[in-house]
Amino acid sequence: MLQLYAGLEKPRKSWENKSFTQNPEQPSPTYLCSVKAASPKGSQWKLFLRLLELAKFQRSMMVLALSLTLLQSAMAALQPVLYQYGIDRIILAGKFDQLESFSLVLFGWLLVQALLGFSNSYLGERIGQSVILKLRQYVYEHLTRLRLSFFDKTPVGTAVTRSISDIQTITDLFSAGVITVAGDCVQIILILVCMFSMNTPLTLITLSVIPLLLLAANQFRKGIRDSFQDVRSQVSKLNAFLQERITGMSVVQLFNRESQEANKFESINADHRDANIRSIFYYAVFFPLVDALVALSFALIVWYGSMGMLHQELAFGELMAFIMFINLFFRPVRAIADRFNNIQMGIVAAERIFELIDNQAYAESLEGESVNRLQGAIQFDGVWFAYKEENWVLKDLSFEVEPGKTLALVGHTGSGKTSIANLVSQLYVHQKGLIALDGHPIQDLNLSQVRKQVALVLQDVFLFSGSIEDNIRLNDPDLPSQAIREAAERIGAYSFIDRLPGGFEYNVMERGLSLSLGQRQLISFIRALAFDPAILVLDEATSSIDSETEQLIQRAIEALLHNRTAIIIAHRLSTIKHADQILVLDQGRIVERGNHEQLMAHKGSYSQLYATQMTGH
Secondary structure, three states: OOOOOOOOOOOOOOHHHOOOOOOOOOOOOHHHHHOOOOOOOOOHHHHHHHHHHHHHHHHHHHHHHHHHHHHHHHHHHHHHHHHHHHHHHHHOOOOHHHHHHHHHHHHHHHHHHHHHHHHHHHHHHHHHHHHHHHHHHHHHHHHHOEOHHHHHHOOHHHHHHHHHHHHHHHHHHHHOOHHHHHHHHHHHHHHHHHHHHHOHHHHHHHOOOHHHHHHHHHHHHHHHHHHHHHHHHHHHHHHHHHHHHHHOHHHHHHOOOHHHHHHHHHHHHHHHHHHHHHHHHHHHHHHHHHHHHHHHHHHHHHHHHHHHHHOOOOOHHHHHHHHHHHHHHHHHHHHHHHHHHHHHHHHHHHHHHHHHHHOOOOEOOOOOEOOOOOOOOEEEEEEEEEOOOOOEEEEEEEEEEOOOOEEEEEEOOOOOHHHHHHHHOOOOOOOEEEEEEOOEEHHHEOHHHHHHOEEEEOOOOOOOOOEHHHHHHOOOOOOOHHHHHHHHHHHOOHHHHHHOOOHHHOEOOHHHOOOOHHHHHHHHHHHHHHOOOOEEEEEOOOOOOOHHHHHHHHHHHHHHOOOOEEEEEOOOHHHHOOOOEEEEEEOOEEEEEEOHHHHHHHOOHHHHHHHHHHHOO
């Protein structure tokens, strides 16, 4: 969960805000959502066409790669004809004076084929990498636009698999899939034309094994499709498990759960192994069968060809050409089956990616009424909110906060305090009622502009790997270094940062683990102050800080709250004595409201909580 939304969102550089029709080097993201992804039982053909559509921005490169592939395939198909000519017309004819010239032609022919092979391989990989670069960027930007309710229901490892592993799988579809298959098909057609034009009876005999091959290929295609779907599913489960356990390794070790978690991992790992073994089984059956059919075809050539040579109906060079033809014929046939592997894996991965992209249920709207500087008036009117179905966390909640005033929220764990903070910053969306900022329904306002003016400081501070200054600036070039340092001075954290190696350039490491909880909290306060928000939300922001640090922050908060609307959630009631209004929550409802003096005089829940904290009992 992000610690601060104020200043996080610069104008979005999402694909929807760009004109891709004017720039052929960019793919059109609108098509990503214009064709619905096929269901698991839906049309594989639609998915395939949708994948090809992704590469439209590489059209010129694909045309070049396809042309070179077809040329290479044609040269490979005609190569046996060249050998036949050399054997029958030069060697057996005794024209040895032409042998040197023929050898040079043959060398040049093979050299051009090699160069074409290099070009095709390079262009295919380049096209594939270019496509997944844009697709991965779009998927990542799509993930950043999803509400937190999506991540509540989706394991992190699953999202990582979609963004990295699944998209990487699509690379092979372009680099060793579609274009290469087209070349293989052309090579097969040209070989058949050459064989039939050279000797029709011999061609029919040697190709008599094709029906068996087609039957085996069809069974292979069906089996491998289902097995690859299973493999990708198991990869996702494996990534999700590892992500969660590595993140929570301290809990695993603290409660001596190493053996139990290892057993769970062994079970998931075994499922992954079994899924791969099932896919390997089809290869283990299919390719030896192809080899056996190739051997049978060679046997038929040798038998029938030898009979033809005995009756002087077949020249030696023609027989050699047929042997080469059969080898060249079955090589792309076998390769196409392998290419189908790449295409099928790409389609399976694409189905999962498009399923993520097409799911707009959790997508945040980038549209809305433009917001300049908020005055800071907050209104909740009959608000109902639930994280899951109708398990209501907030129930018919109503209150108002005037601009520049401070509202404090008090209550036991689970009373709904943090949910209010999440709704003000629009991390989640309420189901019923009205939430308004400056009198405007919050869902009608531009979300990006709202979040620029709402600072949310959480109890559990998350810092990215990088320098302290980068974690405060959050890559916003409009925030000067001087403003960061002035904010640190006002918070009272400048001295501790200055003592660190490198000062503001100190690397906080992943999740800020090189800093204490209190130091991370101070940095989150600096971040909030530096972006000068109109509304400040502090969610248990001083719970992880020692008494000395809390005194520094209390002084900084007084300056920070001046002429700024604030919502403070605190379990230390001494920190909210000066709040303009205090709400006491219980199970999503307001049970008491007033300022500190009024609530103490009322001698209700608030006074009991306050007395308990002051006496320590």
